[in-house]
Structure formats: C-alpha cells, structure tokens
Amino acid sequence: MLTFTAYASANRPLPAEGEPVCTVNDDAVTCAPRSLKVEGRDVFWQRPATAAPASGWPVVLVFQGSFIAPTATWNRVPRDAAFGGYQQARMQSVLLEHGFVVVAPFAEGVAWQTTSASRTW
Secondary structure (H helix, E strand, C coil): CCCCCCCCCCCCCCCCCCCCCCEECEEEEECCEEEEEEEEEEEEEEECCCCCCCCCEEEEEECCCCCCCCCCEEEECCCCCHHHHHHHHHHHHHHCCCCCCEEEEECCCCCCCCCCCHHHH
8 A cells, every 4th residue: 555645845735625736728737746755766746635535545657758757747837848748737637636646756767767687676
C-alpha cells in the first residue's frame, strides 16, 4: 500500500475540500502539483479536492514520454504546449476531478532507462 503524506508548504497549501485542484480554459490548464524526492527522483503529485474514501483514493501513475518531463505538464500548461503537454495536463485534471491521486515521477534524463545493460533489477 502506498501512503501519501501532505508535503505542502506555506506557499502551496493543499486545496480545501471541494475547492477545484485545477482550472481549465481554452488557453491553458493550470494544476499546481506537490513534489517530493523518492530515492533522489523528483516526484510530482496531487490529490483530489474531495475527502478520501474510507479505503483511500485510487492512484494513477503518469509516466512521461520522451523529451517531456512532468515539469512541463503541471502548473500552467498552454494549449500549444509541445508533445501534447496540454492534453496530458487536461487528463491529469480530469483524473483529479474524478477522485484519483495523480503521481508523475521524473524520468532519469529525457526518457525511461528500462533497457540499459548497466541496470541491475
């Protein structure tokens, strides 16, 4: 089981229950993430504005594509963002609206290094 603790700072408070986490309009999607480090990797995440169900919120992991880091799909993402950044930000917004925690870990470099011979799993 994955447990999230609110790592909010004074300048980024967690949204109040029922308060929208993201705003979406014709020009941009704006979703302020939380972030933490997990084994040296930056992880961006946000929780829904609704109260957690008794069993906890379901979690969606969003892995970045090549050349577009999570930093490009959080905060303010304009409609003309490269590599479909607006569509990903909109997807994250919809997931949050529907009660999912969204977690987006930062890949090592510009893509996931899953086939490297130097890795030991």
